[in-house]
Amino acid sequence: MNTRRIGVLTSGGDAPGMNAAIRAVTRAGINNGFEVFGIRRGYKGLMEGDIFQLRSEDVSGIIQSGGTFLQTARSAEFRTVEGRQLAYEQLKRYEVDSLVVIGGDGSFTGANLLSKETNLNIIGIPGTIDNDLYGTDYTIGYDTALNTVVQAVDKIRDTANSHNRVFFVEVMGREAGFIAMNGCIACGAEVAMIPEEKNQLDKVRNYLSTRGDKKKSTIILVAEGIDEGNATEISQKMEVEFPQFEIRLSILGHMQRGGSPTAKDRIVASFMGIAAVEALLDNQRSLMVGWVNEQPVYVPLNKVIKMHKGISHEYVKQAESISTFMPPVE
Numbered sequence: 001m002n003t004r005r006i007g008v009l010t011s012g013g014d015a016p017g018m019n020a021a022i023r024a025v026t027r028a029g030i031n032n033g034f035e036v037f038g039i040r041r042g043y044k045g046l047m048e049g050d051i052f053q054l055r056s057e058d059v060s061g062i063i064q065s066g067g068t069f070l071q072t073a074r075s076a077e078f079r080t081v082e083g084r085q086l087a088y089e090q091l092k093r094y095e096v097d098s099l100v101v102i103g104g105d106g107s108f109t110g111a112n113l114l115s116k117e118t119n120l121n122i123i124g125i126p127g128t129i130d131n132d133l134y135g136t137d138y139t140i141g142y143d144t145a146l147n148t149v150v151q152a153v154d155k156i157r158d159t160a161n162s163h164n165r166v167f168f169v170e171v172m173g174r175e176a177g178f179i180a181m182n183g184c185i186a187c188g189a190e191v192a193m194i195p196e197e198k199n200q201l202d203k204v205r206n207y208l209s210t211r212g213d214k215k216k217s218t219i220i221l222v223a224e225g226i227d228e229g230n231a232t233e234i235s236q237k238m239e240v241e242f243p244q245f246e247i248r249l250s251i252l253g254h255m256q257r258g259g260s261p262t263a264k265d266r267i268v269a270s271f272m273g274i275a276a277v278e279a280l281l282d283n284q285r286s287l288m289v290g291w292v293n294e295q296p297v298y299v300p301l302n303k304v305i306k307m308h309k310g311i312s313h314e315y316v317k318q319a320e321s322i323s324t325f326m327p328p329v330e
């Protein structure tokens with residue numbers, strides 16, 4: 001076989017903009033002389049041999065859709081050496097020697113192991129709404145999710161204002177608080193509770209005890225991953241401690257994952273797809289395409305999975321400097 005073959009899959013949680021990345025890998029791949037194969041349902045579909053050839057026209061009309069047209073999945077079996085060997089055998093059956101994995105931290109941990117255990121060239125593209133991957137300023141889906149949160153919180157603000165209520169709004173972010181913190185800045189929310197910072201419950205207590213009853217409304221954004229409990233538990237506790245306020249809870253949930261991707265998500269995903277194909281043309285083996293200073297960069301996969309990216313304390317302080325509530329200086 002003379003023509004090299006690329007497989008492309010999406011893995012872990014879906015993120016708006018993944019389709020733009022699949023489309024770019026397919027088109028840039030074909031235009032650079034590769035044959036491109038789509039793999040359905042992530043590593044699970046790969047192990048089951050759910051693999052089919054993608055032509056340029058197969059990826060027409062998908063750039064504006066959220067989700068992933070290849071679908072995605074989680075697979076416990078792929079965490080085992082035997083599972084990954086099975087995945088490798090399936091790729092060999094189709095004579096695919098290169099793989100583009102669009103996903104998050106877990107997907108890249110699996111990709112890194114697969115590249116160590118085989119001779120496959122594997123390139124990762126960061127696709128996760130949480131924006132929590134090291135080596136890149138930006139992950140596909142984050143911009144759309146953040147804008148979805150902003151729209152939802154603006155609506156909650158209208159009803160909160162009308163009733164003088166305090167709202168706890170839970171947003172996604174298990175390991176990092178990018179959605180909560182930047183959602184807070186963009187919506188003018190009063191407090192963000194994020195996993196990177198300590199004593200988040202005390203911060204809320206401080207806020208509520210100094211709030212008074214003049215303020216029309218309060219919005220507190222709560223990232224899923226904070227270690228002092230989830231938004232439901234926190235709002236229940238605060239209802240008991242601050243009975244003078246009408247406290248409500250809203251969990252935005254899966255709506256944050258869906259929707260038509262923003263222009264930014266589509267454009268960055270497209271350039272990442274092109275950069276992934278360029279890395280394969282250059283015979284690179286185990287890299288992630290990152291996005292730094294509005295340009296694609298390459299970062300070794302083993303570095304991406306070892307390091308953590310989160311919101312800095314300095315960033316939080318800056319955000320708090322434009323809030324009505326200034327927590328005590330630490």
Ligand code: ATP
Pocket residue numbers: 011012013014043073074075076077078079080103104105106107108109110111113127128129130
């Ligand atoms: P998201 O951030 O959106 O959740 P993710 O890529 O981190 O995306 P995971 O569910 O953590 O999502 O991982 C996706 C898949 O990657 C897992 O179902 C599993 O098949 C594989 N994977 C995760 N961790 C490992 C690991 N330690 N070893 C091998 N494979 C792994």
